[in-house]
Amino acid sequence: MNREDVLSKSRYENKKGDERERLLKYQSYSISFAILAASLMIVSFLSYLNVIHGKIRMGEITFSLYELTLFLLFEFGIIFGLSRFVLLKKKVSLIWILISFAGFLMLFLGIYGVGHAG
Numbered sequence: 432m433n434r435e436d437v438l439s440k441s442r443y444e445n446k447k448g449d450e451r452e453r454l455l456k457y458q459s460y461s462i463s464f465a466i467l468a469a470s471l472m473i474v475s476f477l478s479y480l481n482v483i484h485g486k487i488r489m490g491e492i493t494f495s496l497y498e499l500t501l502f503l504l505f506e507f508g509i510i511f512g513l514s515r516f517v518l519l520k521k522k523v524s525l526i527w528i529l530i531s532f533a534g535f536l537m538l539f540l541g542i543y544g545v546g547h548a549g
Contacts, residue, residue, distance in 0.1 A: 475500035
């Protein structure tokens with residue numbers, strides 16, 4: 432095999448980046464999303480304790496800061512679980528999806544007093 436064939440094959444194999452780069456990219460996404468989820472949990476908890484508070488209005492519906500952060504956390508959980516299930520084929524991710532979806536539904540349906548008009 433001549434030099435050009437080796438270089439051509441190497442370029443083709445590394446077209447999407449080398450293995451180390453892909454691993455670091457995946458880890459950086461995981462760390463970023465973990466920090467995002469932790470931040471939302473902290474804001475939600477502080478809002479629950481009335482340390483911080485606020486209202487967010489979307490059309491005719493008003494949400495408290497606590498309700499919005501819970502909504503975002505459950506949404507994050509559903510997306511995280513789905514992506515892990517699809518990409519990694521981990522069946523345990525289905526449990527994550529079900530728990531997050533159940534929380535999302537309870538929040539959406541008003542069990543936590545969410546979505547009151549005004």
